[in-house]
Amino acid sequence: MVKNATNSTPSNFIVRGYREGDRESCRRLWRELVEWHRKIYSDPTIGGEDLEDYFDKHLAKIGPKKIWVAIQNAGVVGFAGLMIDGEEFTIDPIVVDSAFRGKGAGAQLVRRLVAEARKLGAKHLNVEPVVRNVEAIKFYHELGFVNIGQVQLFIDFSQKTWARRLKMHNLKFDY
Numbered sequence: 001m002v003k004n005a006t007n008s009t010p011s012n013f014i015v016r017g018y019r020e021g022d023r024e025s026c027r028r029l030w031r032e033l034v035e036w037h038r039k040i041y042s043d044p045t046i047g048g049e050d051l052e053d054y055f056d057k058h059l060a061k062i063g064p065k066k067i068w069v070a071i072q073n074a075g076v077v078g079f080a081g082l083m084i085d086g087e088e089f090t091i092d093p094i095v096v097d098s099a100f101r102g103k104g105a106g107a108q109l110v111r112r113l114v115a116e117a118r119k120l121g122a123k124h125l126n127v128e129p130v131v132r133n134v135e136a137i138k139f140y141h142e143l144g145f146v147n148i149g150q151v152q153l154f155i156d157f158s159q160k161t162w163a164r165r166l167k168m169h170n171l172k173f174d175y
């Protein structure tokens, strides 16, 4: 059964707005986000070098008021950002410390962002996990993200191997 991200359920985590003192933790979490994608694609080059810079760039782009952190025992264990384009809202990114995954922190962050998006007048709240990120898709699906809009299809001119198969509209795709 699909859980509703608007329901509030008890959690060990506190979610609050980003503060400057969270920067180092969020940089570390951004590295984990990239490392996760390197792992699922078996590609150590994803994200390039100087990974921590990406968090700073993202923060400068969306602003500190659009980032929330999940806290346990005074430590940051996850964060999520909210990108806003008119009435289109997108969660980007969301990452939980690998040592704290599967304990409800991610769900708590998403619930907060759903509430913020509703409050700010969103028409849609979007998430854009890569198709290879099956765990993230299951996570979002559990939290009520059950509508699919645009699908990004592409021709790959690189030497990457796309071994996995997905069927949609009776057509086969590699992901």
Ligand SMILES: CC(C)(COP(=O)(O)OP(=O)(O)OC[C@H]1O[C@@H](n2cnc3c(N)ncnc32)[C@H](O)[C@@H]1OP(=O)(O)O)[C@@H](O)C(=O)NCCC(=O)NCCS
Pocket: 032, 033, 036, 093, 094, 095, 096, 097, 100, 101, 102, 103, 104, 105, 106, 107, 108, 128, 129, 130, 133, 134, 135, 136, 138, 139, 140, 142
């Ligand atoms: C995706 C992510 C943010 C989820 O955070 P989390 O704190 O581990 O998730 P939660 O514990 O709140 O899980 C909520 C529900 O999602 C589902 N879920 C979470 N992780 C899952 C997994 N690996 N496989 C299947 N379902 C999963 C479960 O139904 C879970 O509820 P349950 O534990 O009561 O069954 C975290 O795994 C992560 O940081 N992944 C790496 C970064 C990433 O992929 N980010 C998304 C990119 S778009």
